[in-house]
Amino acid sequence: MPKRTIQNNIRRLRFDADEMTQQELADKTGVSRQTIVAIEKGKYSPSLELAFKIALTFERPLEEVFTYVPEETTTKKKK
Amino acid sequence: MSYREKENIINIFSGLLITAIFAWAVYQRHLDGRIDLTDDFQQWGIIFLIYAGVSIVARIIIYIVFHIINAIATREEKIPEEDERDKIIKLKATRNSHYTFSIGFMTAIIYLAIGFAPYVIFIVFVVSGLIAEIIDNGSQIYYYRKGV
Numbered sequence: 001m002p003k004r005t006i007q008n009n010i011r012r013l014r015f016d017a018d019e020m021t022q023q024e025l026a027d028k029t030g031v032s033r034q035t036i037v038a039i040e041k042g043k044y045s046p047s048l049e050l051a052f053k054i055a056l057t058f059e060r061p062l063e064e065v066f067t068y069v070p071e072e073t074t075t076k077k078k079k
Numbered sequence: 080m081s082y083r084e085k086e087n088i089i090n091i092f093s094g095l096l097i098t099a100i101f102a103w104a105v106y107q108r109h110l111d112g113r114i115d116l117t118d119d120f121q122q123w124g125i126i127f128l129i130y131a132g133v134s135i136v137a138r139i140i141i142y143i144v145f146h147i148i149n150a151i152a153t154r155e156e157k158i159p160e161e162d163e164r165d166k167i168i169k170l171k172a173t174r175n176s177h178y179t180f181s182i183g184f185m186t187a188i189i190y191l192a193i194g195f196a197p198y199v200i201f202i203v204f205v206v207s208g209l210i211a212e213i214i215d216n217g218s219q220i221y222y223y224r225k226g227v
Contacts, residue, residue: 034081038226
């Protein structure tokens, strides 16, 4: 099975949600702002529960917030 | 730098400082002849218990001072609550710390097996305990910076 990685659209969704701050999202989901920063940067993959909480905050389906893509795609993008 | 990273840096330095001061004080007593660390294992037991007590009290004081200074500097009085990422980082750091102490423990046993004096075991325990603590806090800083 090819290696896959989790990507997210949180930054765009925050912008769409009336420029919601990271702190506001953190308060709504019950985590620290640093955790939101880490998720946005792809340095931390949230638990399923936190992922659902974030999706519920933006009132979007989970797959619109998080996507599970092959690692090659992300490597190519980085290049 | 986040509160957790600062907290870990403080833990590393306070651990080093407390152990260094305590070890120096105990060694001076040994040199003066007030205690014998080479043969009297009861003394080692007493020293370890005193060290545990001193370490806990000193850390509480250092932690309170750190929190006050941090609150003044950042104007954030509330200590951030631990979330799922903090818990995962702590677990991984504890795992690394346990591996380190296990290596120290095995080193002490090997020293004993090859004929070193028994008191060397206690010194290896103290050193490996200190290194394990540094690894614990260092790992946390690493995971906070590089991600988990």
